[in-house]
Amino acid sequence: MAYNLLKGKKGIIFGALDANSIAWKTAERVHEEGGTFVLTNAPIAMRMGQINELAEKTGSQIIPADATSTEDLDKLVSQAMEILGGKIDFVLHSIGMSINVRKGRHYTDENYEFTHKGWDVSALSFHRVMQSLFKADAMNEWGSIVALTYMAAQRSFPDYNDMADNKAYLESVARSFGYFFGKEKKVRVNTISQSPTPTTAGQGVKGFDGFISYAEQMSPLGNATALECADYTLTLFSDLTKKVTMQNLFHDGGFSNTGVSQEVMEKFV
Ligand code: NAI
Secondary structure, three states: OOOOOOOOOEEEEEOOOOOOOHHHHHHHHHHHOOOEEEEEOOHHHHHHOOHHHHHHHHOOEEOOOOOOOHHHHHHHHHHHHHHHOOOEEEEEEOOOOOHHHHOOOOHHHOOHHHHHHHHHHHHHHHHHHHHHHHHOOOEEEEEEEEEEEOHHHOOOOHHHOOHHHHHHHHHHHHHHHHHHHHHHHOOEEEEEEEOOOOOHHHHOOOOHHHHHHHHHHHOOOOOOOHHHHHHHHHHHHOHHHOOOOOOEEEEOOOHHHOOOOHHHHHOOO
16 A cells, blocks of 8 residues: 655665565565655676666666775766756665675684675675765755664574674664764664565575574564565655664564564473
8 A cells, every 4th residue: 555655755775686675675665655766786786686677667767886886886876866856865775795604604714805795795885875975965854764684783693694793883884874964964874673584685594494484483473574674664764754863673573572482482392
């Protein structure tokens, strides 16, 4: 159901790889709610992904940008303003990748070149994106910037590997940049801490099937889906949440505040 929540709002959406991506669902929902946007992803992901299909469906243009390149991001921001005809109201950072995870390197046996690259892509990129927006004065007042994160930033999940550290950094950047964006531009910055979700990035985590089923059984409302995450993101892009900033917002069916559930207990009695 559409509420016209984002009528007239303009944005940039990072990270739509395929129809499972949280960013893909968000783009579809933003479109339904009357928002317009530019889609962006790493040049390599464009070749693998199906982003053209999404662009067509939502009447959007695509601008390739590697989120580890300040030059690419600066260009993206200025081109997006040209295409959209003015400043930007919302930005979704939906980017994550760990080479240690991909190559099966255990947390106690990291390859630090992989660690460094994964941190650059998954965490520092959020600072880079915001710095490009900030310097170009590209955000409208009462605009909203959202990045996606996972609860491994607060609690240990052994197989989440170095992505746990990347997410902790990402959440800290949201607070730190959120202060300056709030003070100087009246823009809010938040992270959404999402349930495990079956996407390309999600399924890369070792033992993902067990992980997602455990979370499902631990969460009083069940896991939040990618579409539900998109819906929650829209509320943060809308004018209904103007004073919410510098927060890490759990969107996980209650998982993060559950000690144990009946379903999980029953496995031990
Ligand atoms: P996805 O694999 O569909 O999206 C990840 C995106 O990051 C892809 O589009 C990929 O091309 C992009 N990316 C990778 N390197 C890049 C670079 N150098 N420059 C620009 N883009 C780059 O997976 P998903 O799950 O939709 O991931 C989106 C976000 O949600 C990530 O931050 C992820 O960590 C987060 N998240 C995912 C959860 C899950 O279980 N799937 C749970 C909690 C958070």
